[in-house]
Structure formats: C-alpha cells, structure tokens
Amino acid sequence: MQSGQQRMRKVCIMQIMAETKSLEELMPMRGNNAYIIPEYQRYYSWGEEQIEQLFNDIQQEDPGYYVGNLLVTNHRDSESTVDVIDGQQRLITLSLFLLAVWEHATKFMDEPQKDSGKYISEEQEELIGLRRDIKRQLLLEEKSRMPRLQLLEPDSNGYQALLGVVFGERPVKIWHRTLPKRYKYISQKLFADEFRTPEELQSFYNKLNSIITLRVKVTGLEDALTVFSSFNSKGKPLTLLDLLKVEFIRAGNEYLHQDSDEVLRSWDRLMSEFSDQQGNTNDAAVTQFLLNNYDAFENDSRSSVTKGKALRYYQRLIDGKYKKGEDYLRTMVRRAQTFAQIVMPERAASEHREITERLSKLGKLESTQLYPLLFFLLENRSWLDLDAKRLSTLLDAMVAFYVRRNITLVPKSSNIRAMMLDYIREIQSKKLKGDDVVRCIVGKLGALPQINDDAVRSALLESGMYDKNKNTTRFLLIELERRLPGSDLFNKATPDNLDEYDNKTPRWTIEHILPEGANLPEWWKEAISPDDPSNAGEIQEQVVHMLGNLTLTPYNSNLKQLPFAADPPYQEGEANYVRSKRDYRRDGQFVGLRENLKLNSSLTEPRQPIDEKRDWTAADIKRRTAELADAIVELFDFPEVEAPGDSAVESHLSKVTDPKAS
Incomplete structure (x- = not known):
C-alpha cells in the first residue's frame, strides 16, 4: 500500500501526455478532434517568408518530416476538443495548405479530359477522393459547416469564407485581410508555380499528411505555460x-x-x-x-x-x-x-x-x-x-x-x-x-x-509593404532617408544613428501615420472615410501598411493613435506639444511629423507647408507611395553592364568607390 505522503506526491505531479502525431492524425478524416484558438492568443501573423519556408521544408524533406511541437490543453471537460497554447501559427498554415490542395485538385478536375466519354476517368476519381478526404479533415461535420480549427475573430470570418469553396461557393474576395491574403499567396504563388500535374499535387498531399509534430497535452493552462517555458529553456537535443x-x-x-x-x-x-x-x-x-x-x-x-x-x-x-x-x-x-x-x-x-x-x-x-x-x-x-x-x-x-x-x-x-x-x-x-x-x-x-x-511599382501600389516584410520595410525607410535629396538631419555634431539600438530596441522605429490595429479613434475614421465612418476599418486594412503611410521616429510609443493635426495647434514658443502627430514637440524640438527628415518632406503636396496640412487620407497614402516607389526603382537600379570592351562596368566601378555612393 502507498503511504498518504506518497499518494499526495502523486497527485501533485504534472500530468503530461506527449505523442508524435502526423497531420493525418491531428486532422483525421473521421472523428471529432477539434482545435480552438483561445481568446488570449494572437491573431494569425505568419508572413510569406515563414509560410514559404514551411512549404519548402515539406516539399524538399523526406516524408515524415518533423515540423515542431503542438502544445494543447483540454477545452473545458472535452477529451476531443483542445485549446492550442503553442503551435497555432503552424497549425493554421497547414490547414491552409490542405485547402489549397483541395482548390488545385478542383482546377485539375475542371480541365478537359483526354477521354471525354460519359465515364469518369481514373484520374478524376482519385481527385474526387482527395477532395472528399480533405473536406473531412477540415470540417467537424458537413451539415453545420463547423471547421475543425476554430479561430479568433477576425481570422474566423476570413477562414469561414475561404472554406466556403468546399461547398461550391464562389471565393469571397477579402484579400486585404491578413489570413485570406496569406491564403492567396499560398494558392496563387506557391502552389500555382509548383504543381503542374495531378500526380505532383497528390504527392505533396501525401507528404503533407505525413509530417510529424510532437503533440504535448497537459491538464491546465498553468501547466501548459510551464511546459512552454521548458520548450524554450537551455536544454538542447543533439544537433x-x-x-x-x-x-x-x-x-x-x-x-x-x-x-x-x-x-x-x-x-x-x-x-x-x-x-x-x-x-x-x-x-x-x-x-x-x-x-x-x-x-x-x-x-x-x-x-x-x-x-x-x-x-x-x-x-x-x-x-x-x-x-x-x-x-x-x-x-x-x-x-x-x-x-x-x-x-x-x-x-x-x-x-x-x-x-x-x-x-x-x-x-x-x-x-x-x-x-x-x-x-x-x-x-x-x-x-x-x-x-x-x-x-x-x-x-x-x-x-x-x-x-x-x-x-x-x-x-x-x-x-x-x-x-x-x-x-x-x-x-x-x-x-x-x-x-x-x-x-x-x-x-x-x-x-x-x-x-x-x-x-516593383505595381507591388508597392497594390498592397502593403510593412505586413509583407518588416525588416525590408525598415531597411527601405532608412535608405530613403539617407539617399533622398534634401537637407540632412544628421551632421558631425549629430551623427547618423538610424541603425543604432538601445537595449536591443531600435532607436528609430517605424511609425504608421494612419494607426494600425482595431478601434480607430473617431477623428481617424472621419479623416479616411468622412462620408461613411463605419467603412473606415475596411479602408484602413487596405492602406495602413503601404509604404506611403510609414515614416521613422524615435517616439513611436508616444504618437500611437494621436490625430494627424489637432486644435488648438502648436503655438510658436511652446517647448512641449503632445496633441497631434504633426506638431509633436519635446524640449523645444519637433520630434513628430515635422521633424526634419527627408522622408517627411513627401507628406505634403509640392510647396505645401507642413503646418498647413490638416488631415491625412487614403489618397495621401497612395500619392506618397507612388512617389517613394519611383525613388526606390531609381535608387535600387542595377549597374549598367554592357558587352566586353564597353566602359559601363568601369564607370560603375568608379562610382561605387565614392564614399557618398555608399
């Protein structure tokens, strides 16, 4: 018999169940396994680079490739439904891969068949079976249209709209939202370039179903956070x-x-x-x-x-x-x-x-x-x-x-x-x-x-840049500031510190002039959608991450959701002013949008003084994006290289040794 102390020790031990699971087991064709993204989690945030890396790993590695951990807890008292604590970004992406396989299988089915008789070809039968299997993997039950993976709003709306295609609905064009935008990239860029035949698509589907994850299940959130910390501790497997x-x-x-x-x-x-x-x-x-x-x-x-x-x-x-x-x-x-x-x-x-x-x-x-x-x-x-x-x-x-x-x-x-x-x-x-x-x-x-x-111009004018690649966006803004014509903010007395960090935090950060995020203040709704403020969120999603809406500032946390301009405006002689982004001032210096950055000179129309500009609109963002796009294609042009015997190469070589060209 166990002593009372032994029994108590057993009760206090954390209960962990760790199992290797293939995607086919995580999202089976039969069964009521369901995954819920809890309210305290982040929205879907993976960018194209992360998605492409996972896609390439699955394509290039052998079947049964290990993609990472999935940490879950029971959802309330359910054994089959779990809350996802870690690994949700990867799990969502894998489900989008499944949906893209379904969509491309449909396209292959719609292509004319070599034998156009009344019988279904063997190839079409296989595609029909593949689509049926994926539909079962993505949905808990067909009648209620309940997805196996239940996301947070607004991801949930976009995900449900995408899943509508498996019921024969026309795709809903909501590409300005993050999750549908990433699915569009998967389907129209990754898959369209990679799979030319049904056999290639089937092969990828088999590999996708075979990928392995370590599913770690614990009894409660507190235990989950402990396990999550241990995943990121100093202990390392053999590399x-x-x-x-x-x-x-x-x-x-x-x-x-x-x-x-x-x-x-x-x-x-x-x-x-x-x-x-x-x-x-x-x-x-x-x-x-x-x-x-x-x-x-x-x-x-x-x-x-x-x-x-x-x-x-x-x-x-x-x-x-x-x-x-x-x-x-x-x-x-x-x-x-x-x-x-x-x-x-x-x-x-x-x-x-x-x-x-x-x-x-x-x-x-x-x-x-x-x-x-x-x-x-x-x-x-x-x-x-x-x-x-x-x-x-x-x-x-x-x-x-x-x-x-x-x-x-x-x-x-x-x-x-x-x-x-x-x-x-x-x-x-x-x-x-x-x-x-x-x-x-x-x-x-x-x-x-x-x-x-x-x-390049088309890509910048048709979609956001910041949400596509934050590091490249920061690089571009700094390069534009250094290389655009105009007076420099920096000199011998005030050296260039655009690349410097304070305690691992960039001294200069990217500022969204029209703020990102939900819950826009009323003044911003009226600025970008004066005729219908209720439509402001839609307009914000379309333009907020465009290059024309971005600048650099060392005071990002102070500017936040301030209006572009405010009443009463800055009055000459005020040492500090904190009511608007345009006139933000500290210790007698403008440090908001009136700071003497070359980037800020394009906030206004030519010859319009910044202190006369009262608002910031979607039209301003698109105009400035076009101007910066022109500057980028000029600054990042390719060196001219001509046939042997021409002097173009030597001409460029002489330029690149000029310190000003660096």
Missing part, C-alpha cells in the same frame, strides 16, 4: 553540429591517424569563427555555414541540401575527402573565416569598408538564398580576379535584386537558391573571370522580368 563533430573525429582517427584532441582543436577554431566574445557559439550561423559550404563547393546538383539530409551527405563527403588524405576540417576552418564575413559583417576586419557595408545591407534584407553564390565569389575572389571594385558592383546588384524581390515576392526563395547554384556552375564551366563574372551575374539578375520597374 547536426554535434553529430558532425563525431564524424570528423572518426575520420581523422581512421584515415589520417589524428588523435581526438587534434581534431577537437580544429573544430574549436571552426566554432570560434561564429562565437561572441564570451565564447557563445551561434549555432544557427554554423548550420548556415555547413549548408552553404556544401551547396557552394561540393554540390553538383541544382537541388539545395536540406538540414534533414545534410548529415548523410556530409558523412559521404567526409569519408571521400579523408580517404584521399585531405584534412577537410582544415579546409572548412579556412572557408568559415570567409562565411563569417557574410553572416557577421560587423565583426569583419575588412580593409575595404565598401564591401563590409554592402554585406551588412544584404544581411538586413534577409538574403540567405544568395549565400551559396556570395560565398563562392568571396572565397574564390583571388583566382576569379574579383578586386574590391568588381565585388562592390556585384554586391550592389545583389542588394538591388533583393530589395526588388522582397517587394514583389518573386522569384520564390527556393528558386533563387537554385538560380545561384546555376550561376556557380556557369562560372565554373565557362571559366569566367574578372569583368566576365560581373557581366554574367549582373546581367542575369537585372534581366528578370518579375522584378522590373513596373513590377
């Missing part, structure tokens, strides 16, 4: 780095007769290239190095190596290198010094400031898909005859490409990486050097029709 370290020790011992200490010293030198002053290694940077090292120098395929397959590929590579007598770990230590300049340019002791500055810009643009080519060029710069001027030209072209790509969202990330591998192969096969390398890369990037001037 690719740990496993590769073992492989290098084994190969060094077996083939080169190195003792373990010698191998570990080389390994520590490799890790030190990606470590801070306290010796903490940036594991993500090392993993990036390993993947890009393989793609840039060892991969003879157009397909990029994935984290899931990297260990197997490296095991084969290490064996081959060490059997031939090459100490491949030493080779990697040398290459790591180069790659560290790419991912941590601020630490690079480069004698060429213009190179470091351009590498820093590429980092801010999250241009990781360029890394194989960039790594290849920097590591081989000597025998490729790439001096600082030629490298600057190449980096300018890459910055221009990624600015334009992050605005238009094409080409897809996976396609960019494949392009970079193609460029490497072409340089190698044609034995290009010097200006020929510059002509090859700049010419190819600049010729892509998806990112031409018209495509």
